[in-house]
Every structure is written in C-alpha cells, then in structure tokens.
Amino acid sequence: MNDPRTLALIVGVLALLTIVTAVGQFLRRHPDRGLDPAAVRTFNSRIRGWWIMCTVLAAAFWLGTTATVVLFGLVSFWALREFITLTPTRLGDHRALFWVFFAFTPAHYVLVGYDRYDIFSVFLPLYGTLFVLARVAIAGDSKRFLERTAKIQAGLMVCVYCLSFAAALLQLPVATPTTAETPLPGTANFRLLFFLILLVQFADCMQYVWSRMLGRRLVAASVSSNRTWEGLLGSVVSTSLLASALWWAAPPYQPWQAALAGCVVSLMGFAGGMTMSAIKRDRGVTDYGTLVTGHGGVLDRIDSTCFAAPVFYHITLLVAEAAGR
Amino acid sequence: MLSPADPHLTTPPPAAATKARRSPVCHAAGLTLAAIARVLSGASVRWISSQPDTCQRVYFSNHTSHLDALLIWSSLPRAVRELTRPVAAKDYWSRGAVRRWLAEKVFDALLIDRTDIKVHQSPVDLMLREIGDTKSLIVFPEGSRSVNGEIGDFKSGLYYLAKKRPELELVPVHVDNLNRVLPRGEFLPVPMLSCITFGPPLWLEQQEAKLDFLARARRAVMTLKES
Numbered sequence: 001m002n003d004p005r006t007l008a009l010i011v012g013v014l015a016l017l018t019i020v021t022a023v024g025q026f027l028r029r030h031p032d033r034g035l036d037p038a039a040v041r042t043f044n045s046r047i048r049g050w051w052i053m054c055t056v057l058a059a060a061f062w063l064g065t066t067a068t069v070v071l072f073g074l075v076s077f078w079a080l081r082e083f084i085t086l087t088p089t090r091l092g093d094h095r096a097l098f099w100v101f102f103a104f105t106p107a108h109y110v111l112v113g114y115d116r117y118d119i120f121s122v123f124l125p126l127y128g129t130l131f132v133l134a135r136v137a138i139a140g141d142s143k144r145f146l147e148r149t150a151k152i153q154a155g156l157m158v159c160v161y162c163l164s165f166a167a168a169l170l171q172l173p174v175a176t177p178t179t180a181e182t183p184l185p186g187t188a189n190f191r192l193l194f195f196l197i198l199l200v201q202f203a204d205c206m207q208y209v210w211s212r213m214l215g216r217r218l219v220a221a222s223v224s225s226n227r228t229w230e231g232l233l234g235s236v237v238s239t240s241l242l243a244s245a246l247w248w249a250a251p252p253y254q255p256w257q258a259a260l261a262g263c264v265v266s267l268m269g270f271a272g273g274m275t276m277s278a279i280k281r282d283r284g285v286t287d288y289g290t291l292v293t294g295h296g297g298v299l300d301r302i303d304s305t306c307f308a309a310p311v312f313y314h315i316t317l318l319v320a321e322a323a324g325r
Numbered sequence: 326m327l328s329p330a331d332p333h334l335t336t337p338p339p340a341a342a343t344k345a346r347r348s349p350v351c352h353a354a355g356l357t358l359a360a361i362a363r364v365l366s367g368a369s370v371r372w373i374s375s376q377p378d379t380c381q382r383v384y385f386s387n388h389t390s391h392l393d394a395l396l397i398w399s400s401l402p403r404a405v406r407e408l409t410r411p412v413a414a415k416d417y418w419s420r421g422a423v424r425r426w427l428a429e430k431v432f433d434a435l436l437i438d439r440t441d442i443k444v445h446q447s448p449v450d451l452m453l454r455e456i457g458d459t460k461s462l463i464v465f466p467e468g469s470r471s472v473n474g475e476i477g478d479f480k481s482g483l484y485y486l487a488k489k490r491p492e493l494e495l496v497p498v499h500v501d502n503l504n505r506v507l508p509r510g511e512f513l514p515v516p517m518l519s520c521i522t523f524g525p526p527l528w529l530e531q532q533e534a535k536l537d538f539l540a541r542a543r544r545a546v547m548t549l550k551e552s
Contacts, residue, residue, distance in 0.1 A: 077516075081367060085518040091508055097515045 006187050009194060009249045010058075017054065021047050039212075049301065050201065057197070061190050065170050066113060068193075072167035073109035079159040079299045079306075080105065086283050087151045092141030096132050100152060104128050105160050112164045115171040124161045129153055158275070158306050159299065165309040169193045172313070174251045174320050188251040195243075195250040196265065196312045200304045203239040203266035204273070210234025224277040232270050239266035252320040261315050265308045272307030276300070351430040358431065359399030359406075362392060366506045367518035370400040373549065374525040375496065377402045381461055382494040382526065384409070385483055387476045387546050388465035389504035392514075397463050397498055398432060400521050410435050411463040412452060435462070449485040462486075463498075466542065474504050476547055479539040487529035487538070494526035497542065499549035522549040 024044040031037055060068040084097060104124065111120035132152050136145065170189045211231030219227050243262025247255040276299065362368075386397060394411035401409055415436040418428040428434040435455050437448045456462055464486075466479035487495060502519040524545055529538055 081516050081518055084515075085367075085502065085505075089505065094505075094508060094511055094515060095513070098513045101516055 003187055005249055006191055009191060009246075013054065013194075013198065017047070017050060021051075046205075053197075053201075053301070057194070061194075065189075068170060068190075069109060069113040069167045072163060073106065075298060075302065076109070076160045076163050077101070077105055079163070079297075079302055080155055082297045082299045083155040083159050084152070086279070086285065087155065089151070090141055090143065090148060092139040092143075093136055093148055093152065095139055096135035096152065099135065100128070100132065100156060104131070104156065108160055108164060109167070112168050112171070115168075117168070117171075120164070120168070124156055128156050128161075132156075158272075158303075162306040162310055163302060165313040166193060166196060166305060169196065169309075169313055169316065172316060172320065174316075191249050192251065192316060195246065196309065197305065198246075199239055199243055199262055199265045199312075200269050200308050202242055203235045203262075203269045204304055206238045206266070207231040207235040207270065207273075210238075219274070223274060223281055227270070227274060227277070232267075235266045235270070236263050239263065250316075252316065252323040254319075254323075257315075257319050261312060261319075264311055264315060268308040268311050269304030272303040272305070275307070276303040348430075354427075355431045358395065358427075362395050363399055365514055365516050366392060366396060366503060367516060368396055368400060369518070369520050371520065371522045373522060375523050377405050377523075378494075379405055379408055380494060381456065381458065381492075382409075382496050383461065383483070383486055384463045384496045384498050384523075385466050385479075385542065385546070386463065386498035386500055388467045388470045389474060389500060390470060390507045390509070392503050392507050393465065393470075393500050394434070394463055395432070396500065396503060396519070396521060405461070408459060409461040409463060410456065412437055412465070414439050414469075416440060439468075447485075449482055449489065452486065453489060466539070470509050471504070472509055476543060479543050481535060481539065483542055484529070484535045484538050491529055495528065495542065496526045497524040497545035497549060498522065499524070499546050501550060524549045 024040070024047050027035060027040045028044060031040075056071065060071040080101065089097065104127075108120055108124055108128075111123055132149050136149050136152075169192045172189060172192065174188050174192065207227065208231070210233070211226055211228045214230040214234065215226075215228035217229045218225065219229060219232070240259040240262040243265070244255040244259035247253045247258035250258060250261075253261065384397060386393060394413060398406060398409060398411055411432055411434045413428055413434045413436055415438045417424070418434060418436055419425050428436060435452060437451070452462060452464075464483065466483045467477045468480045471477055483495070486493065499522045500519070501522070502517055505515065505517050506519055507514045527542065527545055533541075
C-alpha cells in the first residue's frame, strides 16, 4: 500500500468523508437552517454507513485478496438470505434452497477466488439454473413451478453472480501502462475495486441530490417515488465527471474511458435501484433488513453495486486489452 | 389484575437453587448451540412494551419448528436464560442419547410425557413443582408444531398454570419465519431471517373463563405478528 496513487485515493476518500461528516454534524446542531430534519437524519445515517463500509473494505484489503473474496462471499450470502426471506417460497423449495445457500454460493466464490473465469462465468447461470429446476421438480410440488424457480434464480443472479464480479476485479490481469513505477501487482486491482464502489456510491448520492434539486418527472411512480429523469441525468453527468477526474486511480483507464465507465456505472446503478424497488413494492416493504443502522438491509446498500459490477468488469477487461495492445 | 408484588419476586432466590448443576462442558455446549442457532436463523429480537427480567415468568409462544425453544431460550439475556427452562415433549426429546443429553443437560429442559397424562400427575403440577419459586418456563400452548404457519387453538395448560400460580407473569412470544428455516419434517436448515418478538406480560383476570383467557392469550401472540 505504499505507492502514491493508492495513498492519494485513500487520503482523498478519508478527507471527503470527514468533510461530509462535519457538514452532517453541523446541520444536526443547527436545525434552524430551514432544512427538513428527517432528510438531515437520513444524510447522517448514510454517512455512518459509509464509514462502516470503508472500514470493512479497508480491513479486507489489508488482509489480502482471499480475505476480500471471502468478505464479498459473506455479503452475497447475507443479501441472498434477505432476498429469499422476502420471497414467498413453498415447502417444496426447501431442499433446493439448502443447496443453493450452502453449496452453489460457496462453490461459486471458490471459483472466483481461484480466478477460473472460464467456469465461474457460466457456473450459476447454467448449472445453478439446471439444478434449481430439477431439484424443485423432484421435490414433487408442481404448483406455480416456473414462478418459484424463477424467484430463486433471480436471487442467485443478483445477489451472488452479479456481486461476485466486484470481487473478480481483484484477479483481472491489468496491463499497467507505465512500467517505470512498477506498483505491487495487487494494489492496482484493489484500486479498481475501490474506484467501482466509489463511483456507485457517488452515483446513488448524486441521483438523490439532483432529484431533490431539479426533480420533476418521475421515471415510474408506481415503483419508486423519488427516482426522476432529472436525477438520472444529473447523476450520469456528475459521475462521468468524477470518474474522468479520478482516471489516474484506475490503472488501465484513459480519462475519456473513465468518463464512459462512470456513465455506464451510474446507469446500471439506477437500473439496480429500480429493480430492487420493484421487488420491495411488490412485497409491500420499505427495506430489506436492519443490519447497518439507517441503511435498511445489506441488499438495499448493494443493489446498485450488483448491477454495475459485471458491466464495469467487462469494460475494464476491454480497456486493459486495448491498453496492452 | 394481580400486581407482581409477590414475596417470591422481591427476595433474592436461595443460592443453591440458582446455581445450575450443569457441568462446564454442557454450559459451553449451550452457549455454542445458542450462538449457532442465532447466526443460522438471523434472528432479530424485539421487546415490545416489555423488558427482559429475572422474575418468574411463563413465556408462551406459537410453535412452528424444532428450533423455536432453542431460539427463544438463546434470545433471552444470559442472566434470564440461566433461570429459564423450556418445556418439551418427552417422546421426541428422550429418544437417542444425543437428544436426551441436549434436553436434560444442556438446556435443562422439562420433559413432559404427552402420551401418559394422569390426573394425579398432571403436567401442570409437574411444571409448577419443577420451577419452584425461581425458575421461568418456555411453553408452547398449541401442543404441537403447526404445519402451515397458522396459530392453532391453545390447550388449557396455560390456564391452569395461571390459575394455580396467579402471580406468574405470562409473556406472549411470537416466532416469525422459523417454519421456513426448519419446516416440519426437514432436518437441513435454510438460513432465512427470522424474528422473535416478546410482548407485554398478561395475567389471569378475576372470574375470567377458561376459553376467554385462552383466546385472549392467543390473540396476544397474534398481535405481536403485526406489530
């Protein structure tokens, strides 16, 4: 962790967090500024969640690649249990769910940990799907068969498969454009992962801010009451700007490529948020659990990351190839 | 309504009665199992208009899974847990050495013979004799696990407990989602998130009829589900 770019990124993020924490505390102490106290409370609890997120990530980074993959595996596991808890299942799904939780999810992360992209990229979509279909059929309950199997598959896809691409970033062969400074092989990948998470969180935040300031037209009133087209546009533009300003932190990227990645990440984050809102609306709940105070459940925090991670992974793969050529 | 101003509750219990006869191994096994069950079932614990207390209580709960008693037991604070004994069916828990060891040594369970109930040896008398004036109980008034997650009618044992010892606090408990963690007839758990809710204590009212009281107790458990 002793190369200047990683240090700059860490110091930058810590400074940013300290500033927003100070602003949040200032707003809390001065309720006479004409701001909605509920909004200030939400803001402060969000900041607390970011501190927790940063601390956990930093600890995992410090412990190394394996620890980080395990951490993401645990997050997937927890998100999946929130997902399945909310989804109505029948007794006939019980055995299939057991293997999904205790065999398929860990096996997938083992493959990610051993960098077997050739297998892990098809393991859950192909074998996971086949297994769930067959196991539920063998359990002998045919009622709403396709609906039930589709729910389990959707959970596996979003909570496990998609999120694992964030952990897989650590194994991505990144061609470093400048050979003079020769950073440690792992640090560049850690910065990529941090870059992704930073962009996703920033995009989420910007969407909220722009919606509050300019939001007029709701995207889908029956799904989410605070996501507007103006918020989406504002978030795409500001995330692209931030990404291009931080291009030096993500190894193979050029500024324009970073801007493109920022744009795609904020679009995918939006898609993830909308998808999870639709599921929650259907089930009649506001959030998935109560693990981190004020942050709803784990799934509420990672929905945007889940959708953005695979796309970011593949863009990085292409960019790295282009840089290496 | 009786207030809990009973001499048993204010005087400290005699030391001999509180000191568990459990060996350190059994004690550690209890702690470990409780921790595993808590993690596996992701149980969140809520106390609604109610507080954990070491006074003598009867926790009565809906029954959906074999894990119910273990989860309720492990979601109590340690000091309370030491004083609380789950009531379990003898025909299930005395079969096999492991189950018997778990029931008798680890959880200090009170095993009730469901098949051989006699008038002079009623389960209620046995429970009251066993708890003395220090211990609390966890009971499942439905008698057996429900199949579909609905709460069945309560058996009359709870009423007779309340009638013979009117000063006992009867605390309703609702266990949510555990039937999906370990349904009837399954032995492999699926780690879904469950929730255990403790409600405000109730007592048997003066002149309250048996069926009215049992219906009221059942409603107390059901309202915890919605709250």
